[in-house]
Amino acid sequence: MINKTVANADEAVKDIFDNATLMLGGFGLCGIPENCIAALIRKGVRGLTCISNNAGVDDFGIGLMLKTKQVKKMISSYVGENAEFERQLLSGELEVELIPQGTLATRCMMAGYGIPAFYTPAGVGTEVANQKETRNFKGKEYLMEHAFDADFAIVKAWKGDAAGNLVFRGTARNFNPLMAMAGKITIAEVEELVEVGELDPNEIHTPGIYVNRIFKGENYEKRIEQRTIRKG
């Protein structure tokens, strides 16, 4: 097996350059690459274009990189509640491209599948369709959408091994396996780095071929955005 392990987050992100395009896994604060985000802040790389479904909150997730003004552009489906985000957007410091969530997910997947373009009905007849080619298949209108092109994909998995195989847990899976397939360089941080051979080959979500670097993350906070409980 090919050994993809690196020592830590700082080593994993060391060649991420100013003005790079990054994919960052996670939905809300669930399944986000906490360690790599911290390392990117320590590194101070700037001018980033971030493809991520959401933009974190003011004091966690990608929100932390917004505070340090490292992000030039967000490509997201929902940017939620984030005061600093709103301030930068209104002041023109930050650019935002909003994309339907299914289209965002599929554009990642298609990059990993080597399919340059595909058709989806999402956004037909809306401003999302501006400048886009439409086409009718069997009486229904579709937009042509393109695979993303990202310099780096940064994902967070539950378990992984040195060969780069990844397993996700619960809804922390979300965009992570899609982005893992889509980066020119894919960096995976995992809660548990297990021995090669320990993962059941039937249960691997991301085969190691898609992963270039893997490391065991530390001190996961796994913050909850909406803690909803029932009494009992």
Place this chain on the structure above:
Amino acid sequence: MINKTVANADEAVKDIFDNATLMLGGFGLCGIPENCIAALIRKGVRGLTCISNNAGVDDFGIGLMLKTKQVKKMISSYVGENAEFERQLLSGELEVELIPQGTLATRCMMAGYGIPAFYTPAGVGTEVANQKETRNFKGKEYLMEHAFDADFAIVKAWKGDAAGNLVFRGTARNFNPLMAMAGKITIAEVEELVEVGELDPNEIHTPGIYVNRIFKGENYEKRIEQRTIRKG
């Protein structure tokens, strides 16, 4: 949970009609729906169009349905060694459409993903490109290919539950989960039908929403096409 179980293969295939288009999972003889094929032969339904990567061998798999002349057309990537197949093809009894394997797999997946068309480089400059639209993306030529449209998908899984959740084993996975997503009606036969809740929700390959009928298959032969061994 919604209960998708049916008693047996005969009940599962009972509404498959003459001239229907079927997807049949499996690669070679690996992971083929043995029980449903037997039931289709008992039922005697005719004029079938079968989308399946291969066409079985003379005395097993889809080959058995060729023998009974139930198949009008095969859509496959490789039809292998099958004397009866060859005879019917040369006599004009059987129609064959050959499709690159990756294109076949992806056309199934796209049906399940609600994507009517996509672009692939496979077949550019060959006779596969005849009548197909080509398009250049970033300097490379691609063909436009369409999602399949099948009346029924018939797949074989290792484990499944009454909710229709499926887990595949080894390379018997192949086209099965792709076709499971792609049929108007999807029928799954499984080696083990387990209690709902027994499958780990992280490890389900095909979520039950895609499966309409499920049953425990019997007497799997699991024939091996090329028994290659080393001495030791």
Place this chain on the structure above:
Amino acid sequence: MALTKEQIAQRIARELQNGFYVNLGIGIPTLVANYIPQGMNVVLQSENGLLGMGPFPYENEVDADIINAGKQTITTLPGTSFFDSAMSFGMIRSQRIDLTVLGAMEVSENGDIANWKIPGKMVKGMGGAMDLVASAKNIVVAMMQTNPKGESKLLPACTLPLTGQKCIKKVCTELGYYEIKDGAFHLIELAPGVTVNEIKAKTAGKLVVPDGVREMTF
């Protein structure tokens, strides 16, 4: 008397059928889950990647890795499956979801919907709404009939940027239940005690009131 939010949800829940896969949006739509009839098998899909959503967790069950599309902590049920967001929207686009319930800012008489953007205000994004409305075969909108200014949200044409075109089949407001067809809002049922005149006053789009329209009962 106008329906409460709970009653809107309760009325929409009557659309449920045994064996339905259902996607519920944030807000009133979420409440529909509380009115699934006992013994009816309905499976809830959450578009971040979950089929078979259970109720909120007890305090000791909270799991940061298990949330719904509203980012709320939730639980699983026997038969639950997790998957990535591309497969999730694959289910949606390939029309495996039998019923989708969404909130809206405006709905038009031809079934257009606007629910994601108000020009001049901070835009948070469409999330999965555009995928859902472009794909779902059976969409019911749950909303108030008028906006805070008292203006009808059932319009001849949407004034806000669209989320989707000609896609909404039914609307339930606090005043009535409407089917959208042939370019009009067809009143199917009235909220208890609400008059047709009040409906007419608060429907800007083309309205069809059949003879003997029924009153809802709860």
Place this chain on the structure above:
Amino acid sequence: MALTKEQIAQRIARELQNGFYVNLGIGIPTLVANYIPQGMNVVLQSENGLLGMGPFPYENEVDADIINAGKQTITTLPGTSFFDSAMSFGMIRSQRIDLTVLGAMEVSENGDIANWKIPGKMVKGMGGAMDLVASAKNIVVAMMQTNPKGESKLLPACTLPLTGQKCIKKVCTELGYYEIKDGAFHLIELAPGVTVNEIKAKTAGKLVVPDGVREMTF
């Protein structure tokens, strides 16, 4: 002396580098696996849905659910993963495979390949060959230099229906090792004892023989 099939495989194996993901076709290409240098980490992909292919099983290890793209029973290794065929060809199309080795009936001087169909003969199908040749960044063809009639298979243009266009980078035959570039077969190495004259006689396409071309050693 012309190379044996094993020697062709052995020569191609010298293209392997540590960390390579490799797809080997049926026939001579399969033999390349026998010549992976000790200590070099190379992972074999099988396009039916397997990464990390091991050797053939011992009699008691045979498992009908674990086969390769040639439908042969094989084994797994620590780190193996299984996946569906769409993801498998996804890896291929997105160019994650570092080296692809295929057999061929004909190769042209501009890198076209024909290896799936002979008009008038029963056509078995292209399998995954068209996907592989259209996508792979680094393809080496392993074949005999001439057909059974003694005619060159290194041609100005393929006469058989194409599998792919301008995609082959290198060819290894029993006589020599060629790089295809600038519309010609560039002889890189000669089989031991084979003369440039023999190569010339058996190459119908444009041939470039650099000064001092090396002889292979084994």
